[in-house]
Amino acid sequence: ATAQIGVTGLAVMGRNLARNFARNGYTVAIHNRSYAKTQSLVEDHGDEGTFVPSESVADFVASLERPRKVVVMVKAGAATDAVIDELLPFLEDGDIVVDAGNAHFPDTIRRENALRARGLHFVGSGVSGGEEGALLGPSIMPGGTRESYASLGPILEKISAKVDGVPCCTYVGPDGAGHFVKMVHNGIEYADMQLIAEAYDLLKQGLGASAAQIGEIFAEWNTGDLESFLIEITADVLAHVDPQTGAAFVDVVLDQAEQKGTGRWTVQNGLDLGVPITGIAEATFARALSGGSPQREAARGTLAAATTPWDVTDRDAFVEDVRLALFASKVVAYSQGFDQIAAASAEFGWDIDRGAMARVWRGGCIIRARFLNRITEAYERDQDLPLLLADPYFTEAVAAGVESWRRIVSGAALHGVPTPAFSSSLAYYDGVRADRLPAALIQAQRDFFGAHTYRRTDREGSFHTLWSGDRSEQPA
Numbered sequence: 001a002t003a004q005i006g007v008t009g010l011a012v013m014g015r016n017l018a019r020n021f022a023r024n025g026y027t028v029a030i031h032n033r034s035y036a037k038t039q040s041l042v043e044d045h046g047d048e049g050t051f052v053p054s055e056s057v058a059d060f061v062a063s064l065e066r067p068r069k070v071v072v073m074v075k076a077g078a079a080t081d082a083v084i085d086e087l088l089p090f091l092e093d094g095d096i097v098v099d100a101g102n103a104h105f106p107d108t109i110r111r112e113n114a115l116r117a118r119g120l121h122f123v124g125s126g127v128s129g130g131e132e133g134a135l136l137g138p139s140i141m142p143g144g145t146r147e148s149y150a151s152l153g154p155i156l157e158k159i160s161a162k163v164d165g166v167p168c169c170t171y172v173g174p175d176g177a178g179h180f181v182k183m184v185h186n187g188i189e190y191a192d193m194q195l196i197a198e199a200y201d202l203l204k205q206g207l208g209a210s211a212a213q214i215g216e217i218f219a220e221w222n223t224g225d226l227e228s229f230l231i232e233i234t235a236d237v238l239a240h241v242d243p244q245t246g247a248a249f250v251d252v253v254l255d256q257a258e259q260k261g262t263g264r265w266t267v268q269n270g271l272d273l274g275v276p277i278t279g280i281a282e283a284t285f286a287r288a289l290s291g292g293s294p295q296r297e298a299a300r301g302t303l304a305a306a307t308t309p310w311d312v313t314d315r316d317a318f319v320e321d322v323r324l325a326l327f328a329s330k331v332v333a334y335s336q337g338f339d340q341i342a343a344a345s346a347e348f349g350w351d352i353d354r355g356a357m358a359r360v361w362r363g364g365c366i367i368r369a370r371f372l373n374r375i376t377e378a379y380e381r382d383q384d385l386p387l388l389l390a391d392p393y394f395t396e397a398v399a400a401g402v403e404s405w406r407r408i409v410s411g412a413a414l415h416g417v418p419t420p421a422f423s424s425s426l427a428y429y430d431g432v433r434a435d436r437l438p439a440a441l442i443q444a445q446r447d448f449f450g451a452h453t454y455r456r457t458d459r460e461g462s463f464h465t466l467w468s469g470d471r472s473e474q475p476a
């Protein structure tokens with residue numbers, strides 16, 4: 001037994017993760033269901049470090065130092081269960097199995113329970129950053145026991161991305177916490193991408209600007225508060241010219257956005273927990289709408305369009321309005337995502353430190369951004385902050401842009417430009433800050449048809465009105 005860490009599942013992600021471990025000086029046991037992938041890793045990259053290839057699971061496990069640390073990087077779902085079942089007969093007390101794939105957190109809770117009962121540690125770990133991140137330094141979100149993190153953590157921290165010398169990897173919480181946080185990360189990624197797409201569309205329709213011109217605006221934005229990986233690649237994509245047609249690349253791509261399911265999981269969980277994650281939900285539905293061809297086919301050219309053309313006269317002011325509206329909407333989407341983490345943390349007893357999550361997202365992952373520093377600072381100021389928007393920095397930053405936000409959302413509505421994420425974020429903002437909501441009327445209706453009772457603004461207790469009788473009020 002010579003290897004300090006093992007990786008089984010050597011498709012793009014596992015292969016690069018194994019190389020990352022090796023490049024950082026670890027002796028890496030490697031295994032894949034079909035041996036060809038294991039061999040090709042050694043042939044192509046064997047000189048990058050020390051690999052111990054095995055064809056059988058038994059040899060693979062035997063090549064690991066105890067307590068063994070096995071990273072499973074296979075297709076999420078049944079494949080993960082199959083691999084765990086194959087490993088089990090060879091593992092011993094205290095060994096650590098890390099699922100670094102994109103598992104759904106309830107599966108992780110189930111697997112953690114099963115492995116704990118057998119004296120093993122199961123670490124469900126979010127890994128973000130795609131293929132390149134896996135090789136050069138991903139953002140890593142491991143769950144499981146603190147005990148397992150004591151020996152596993154330093155290795156994961158070593159291979160993770162670093163920002164200002166700080167690893168983008170930290171212990172998240174028990175059982176499903178790591179995969180949960182990764183799921184919300186992906187949900188926020190959906191919202192962020194949708195907001196950027198809406199900003200692009202606003203600039204396109206409001207200014208009649210070309211993709212290249214809008215690309216320059218995004219490049220400029222990337223030097224300020226909005227600086228992030230997604231804004232940076234947006235500028236790159238918009239500047240790209242299709243070599244076959246000479247047209248802007250974005251203009252030849254079919255306008256249908258696909259999804260693999262993590263956005264859907266996030267929204268489903270938001271509904272389960274009763275947390276309004278409207279930015280993520282709108283972003284997920286916007287992808288569904290883009291791909292829902294029968295509806296689009298039936299509606300295109302049929303439904304009445306806006307009648308007034310958008311005639312922007314002050315270009316610079318408009319661009320600044322869109323920028324401020326984008327920033328404000330983005331703060332809402334992140335604020336909602338962190339609310340969801342807080343709610344799940346309370347529900348499942350995970351005790352997740354939200355500031356630490358923002359810190360590990362600063363590098364390596366798709367939503368890496370300058371303003372995550374501000375989020376970490378906000379939660380450092382107040383660990384129990386009920387609402388990110390209520391942190392003084394964000395309250396002020398959003399207030400500074402709120403008039404722009406209203407101009408953009410109302411202009412978009414007037415001129416028929418769909419901005420589901422911008423609009424719903426503003427509606428959330430106005431809803432959450434309102435002195436009084438029309439929910440009073442809803443509760444009154446509920447009492448009317450279902451005797452669901454209501455509370456009063458002026459007295460303690462629950463009441464019911466005899467709606468079909470003399471309409472007198474009864475204590476409930």
Ligand code: NDP
Pocket residue numbers: 009010011012013014032033034037073074075076078079082083100101102103127128129130131
């Ligand atoms: P895939 O999801 O395409 O999975 C392929 C790997 O799974 C191969 O090694 C394959 O082995 C193995 N496998 C499939 N079924 C079984 C089985 N029944 N028993 C044993 N092994 C099996 O690989 P990726 O590298 O793209 O992703 C790996 C994981 O990482 C996934 O969970 C994915 O969601 C996650 N992830 C992916 C990211 C990405 O950017 N691609 C980013 C972050 C996470 P074989 O070669 O024998 O077929």
